[in-house]
Amino acid sequence: MKKLFITALILTLSLAVVASAEWKVLDNGAALKALNSNDIKVEITIPPYKQEMVTINGKECVVIHMPEASMYMKRGFPMVPKLTKLIKIADRCNVKLEVLSKEEVEVPLTAPIVPSKGHFTREIPYDSVPFDFGPIYREDVFWPSEKEQFQVGEPFDFRDVHGVRVQILPIRANHVTMKMKVLTKVVFVLICEDNGRMSAVRQAVRPGKTFRSMYQESFLNATDTTTSERGTVPNENNKKLVVVTPNQYEGMINGWVNWKKQSGYEVTVKSYATVSASTVKADLQALYDNVATRFGYVVLVGDADKMPTFKGTFESADADRVYVRLAGNDNYPDAFISRISGDATSIPAQFAKIIAYEQSPEAGDWLNKGICIASDQGSPTDKARAEWIQNGGGAGQKVPVDAGGLIGYGYTYFDDIYDPSASATMVTNAVNNGRGIICYIGHGSSTSWGTTGFSVSNVNGLNNGNKFPVIFSVACVNGDFVRTGTCFAEGWLRKAGGGAVAFEGASTNEAWVPPCDKQCATVNAIIRKTNFTFGALEAVGCVKGLEAWGDTNSGQGNQMAEQCNLFGDCTLLVRTKAAATMSAQATRGLDNNLTFQVATENRAEVNGTVTIYTQDMSFVVTGETDDNGSVNLSLVDCPANAQLFYTVVAPDTIPLIDQPIN
DSSP states (O other): OOOOEEEEEEEGGGOOOOOOOEEEEEOGGGOSSOOOTTOEEEEEEOOOOEEEEEEETTEEEEEEEOTTOEEOOOTTSBOOEEEEEEEEOOTTOEEEEEEEEEEEEEEEOOSOBOBOOOOOBTTSOGGGSOOOOOGGGGSSSOBSOHHHHEEEOOOEEETTEEEEEEEEOOEEEETTTTEEEEEEEEEEEEEEESSOOOOOOOOOBOOOHHHHHHHHHHBTTGGGTTSOTTOOBSSOOOOEEEEEEEGGGGGGSHHHHHHHHHTTOEEEEEEESSOOHHHHHHHHHHHHHSTTTOOSEEEEESOTTTSOOEEOTTTOOEEGGGGGOOSSSSSOOSSEEEEEOOOTTHHHHHHHHHHHHHHSOOSSSGGGEEEEEEOSOTTTTHHHHHHHHHHOBOTTOSSOBOTTHHHHHTOOEEEEEETTTOOHHHHHHHHHTOOSEEEEESOEETTEETTTOOBHHHHHTOOOTTOOOEEEEESSSTTOTTTSSSOHHHHHHHOTTSSOSEEEEESSOOBSSHHHHHHHHHHHHHHHTSOOBHHHHHHHHHHHHHHHHOOSTTSHHHHHHHHEEEESOTTOBOOOSOOBOEEEEEEEOTTSEEEEEEEETTEEOTTOEEEEEETTSSSEEEEEOOTTSEEEEEOTTSOTTOOEEEEEEOTTBOOEEEEEEO
16 A cells, blocks of 8 residues: 655645634623523634645545644544543533534535544554545535534543533535535533532542642633632642552562652552452542542552552553542543552662652753654654654644744753664663653564664663663553563663663553654643653643543543553652752741742742651651742641751752751
8 A cells, every 4th residue: 555645735725724723611691592600601713724635546635634633533534633622510510512603614625535544553554554435425415414513521520620521523524515614613502411420529629739730731611620619628738649569568668658758748558468459449449538638649569460450441451540540430540650560679679769860860961861762654654753742843633742842841962763774772872871751652562662672681781870761652562561571661660770760651552643642742741841740741641632532431542541551650750851959948937837948040949849857757747839939837746856857859950858957
């Protein structure tokens, strides 16, 4: 089969693509019909699009691109743009969508719209799947129908926010009359039908920084997500960590647990003589349902034989993420989760790497450098996507990388290791020289990357010392930790004296497109500085994938969410720049408190955490800095005459550790 060949570029309606769809939540009082207080009226202005002329086996066709739109990808149907958005709704609502008004223009269709090949996984070469012009191309109808054009999903709970996914197909085509109907504006209302679904009643909280930023990134109407309809408990500290471990590993985690406490985490250790997934899930659910113990992070300790996982609903993928589906019967993660996979020898070494990475990063500019490894397959090719990560952009992609990409953010150099000339030696040399991040897009196996052939044996030969990268890998089965003795992701983490400190990889075969959007959303979270931990950065991508590609059990977004597992510590502060120096000044108040003013290189540190404690950690008090770099901590419950210390941590800094308080 021949590849696509671009023959021309036509700007439809003489307009360049300059903006994405504008979604507005309107004042209900201006509705065309009476609305109750829980109904939501939305107006969307659709942006211009562009047509890209291509040739398929000698037949001229058109690809239609729209900014920040994914594509409808059902095999044999036209590959038209698809707009999606998550919208916050009231609790206990069943929701239906009613179109109040819409504006469409009818324009000639210059050539058949390219049919979708459908979703298929990366072990299948992209060019081996032929294009199929299905029966819809011979029917004298506009497809999609008006009924199919606007869809609303089932309500879901994303931690303490209740939402629905809305999907709109703005272009409808008739391939008999060769005409298109193009949506330019629509006003619809999401009607809350009372006495609908009944989600579990949990005491709601006002979200802390991490989840608040995720809500603001994820939901169209996120401005009011700091409160909930059921009342609030103010100032939730999302820095609650649950560690789940078999008894035999409990003694190995103490140093890391103490460091997490110094870093501001309230740590609960759940230790088991015999571990079953169902028991762990029930215990996590009980902790989550109690507002006093509701956590944001979970770290599982042990390989699959000692610390079992769950099977996902899409394809029975080994899915640690199922453990943190805790609010509602849906596929959205309600906390972050990762795994320290190993045995009595490799587990301590992994914790030592994590502590070294966070406490004392090796000097030099290596954290400002990265590696992109990619195949030359796909449409667009994987190496084109890798260039978007570095430099920004991504025409025709649901999640374009922010302008400037990681280079614009501050990375100074990337090794471009692309097919057909990519090799394992190139990866080895780059990693040994020190690199802070690795983004891979290509084929994979349970023990290697297809592009370069770099394998677990190559990982074992690395000598990068404490210059540990964080790795985001779009590839098949790199994270197959259940059926493989030491899978590729585990190999990077288990390597002592080198390797990586964190790895995101799939337990099954990944699809060609959705995982790339997920990776781009994670990169955007780095660029925007909205999230900083390994778990939160990956979860931003996960939620964006559910939005773009479907959040039902059979949705491609759910496949991606279930197959992707995190190896390492999900609380890890991912370093994206050379470590900066930090200072803290404490002032004692009259009401037995201490106010800290934290600065990083003479600028107020707005993302710092200050923790005060006694040497035995019997007394601990912690808080996060505000927009002025300040935090006030009460010493009311401190034992009399106790010697106190403090630790300050913040992204991309050298922490202040065990500083005495006079």
